[in-house]
Amino acid sequence: MANRERNERVQIMLSREELRAIDNFRYSNRLPTRAAAFREALRRGLKAGGKSLSLGVQSRDFGVLEQRHQQRKHRK
Numbered sequence: 001m002a003n004r005e006r007n008e009r010v011q012i013m014l015s016r017e018e019l020r021a022i023d024n025f026r027y028s029n030r031l032p033t034r035a036a037a038f039r040e041a042l043r044r045g046l047k048a049g050g051k052s053l054s055l056g057v058q059s060r061d062f063g064v065l066e067q068r069h070q071q072r073k074h075r076k
Contacts, residue, residue: 022034025040
């Protein structure tokens with residue numbers, strides 16, 4: 001199992017429409033949780049802005065920073 005530190009909590013307020021959009025994104029991409037959907041949407045948004053990011057394949061692998069993805073690949 002990947003050793004991921006997620007020590008920071010971010011709380012946001014959403015409108016019903018925004019939450020519905022996240023839920024639709026989650027279900028259409030078969031993501032396991034809303035948190036995974038937010039992380040994937042964030043990853044895609046940052047990537048569109050020119051940032052290099054990781055590609056998660058399981059819920060525990062959904063992260064934002066490529067550095068952690070690289071570390072995980074070297075442990076296998």
